[in-house]
Amino acid sequence: MPEAVVPRGRKRRLDAERSRAAVLDAAIAVLGRQADASVEDIAAAAGVVRQTVYAHFPSRGALLAAVVEHLTAETTATLDTLDLDTMSEVDALRRWLEVSWSMVERYPVLLSPVMATAGPGADDVARHRSVTARLEALIRRGRMSGAFDTRLPEAWTVAAVVALGHAAGQEAGAGRMSPRDAGAAYRDSVLRLVRAPA
Incomplete structure (x- = not known):
């Protein structure tokens, strides 16, 4: 033919x-x-x-921004394969954290100091929107069910989860923690932050 x-x-x-x-x-x-x-x-x-x-x-900055966009799209696609709605709020958040951190372990570039030059700013927030939207939905669901703490504003809680992820990435990237230990610290810290008081 x-x-x-x-x-x-x-x-x-x-x-x-x-x-x-x-x-x-x-x-x-x-x-x-x-x-x-x-x-x-x-x-x-x-x-x-x-x-x-x-x-x-x-520019180099445009290339770095494209790397972030590409990896964010892959993370979003991976998160979309999870059936988080069938899990308890705590288990769903734990799974979201595990999958998000697995991308950091899979792509060491995310731990690279050079990625800090890819943004922050409004563009950085927009690039991560597809990932943080899923996090916001999980936090909201957990707050409504009583599984997560409602004393702090929802937006602050989401921002704190993201900041903890960046802190874990910086520690691993600087070699002060292994990626595995940083990921475990990230998950534990977030779960302590969001859980409703006993």
Whole structure:
């Protein structure tokens, strides 16, 4: 059977999509090993030239933001496979924390100090919205059932959970805790924070 002919414009788009994906994958891998890796290092790992990286991402900051967006989308997709609504509030939150932290263990780039330059700010909040929306729903559900503490504002509780995750990541990234220990400390701290008083 003869091969289908791909129109030239479509072939270029497919090639561009492949090279963009290769650059993102390379950035995730290279920056996870070497935080100060150059754009040239990332390009070499992707099998492209530096100009190709800049064709897709106009700056190093744009590349880092794309890495965060890519990993956030993967985290969201993973969280969506869980059936959290069938679990108790505490078990559902514990599972959310485990899955979220497993992404940090899977992608060491998330522990890299270079990721701190990917934002904070309004864009950083927007990029994480799909993940934090699921957390907000869990916190709200637990507060309504009485399983979680209602003395503190819901938004503050969500922000504190996120901040604890960043603190755990910083400790692991700096080598002061192993990723495993930092993840356990993160889960334990969050559960202590949110549980309703006895």
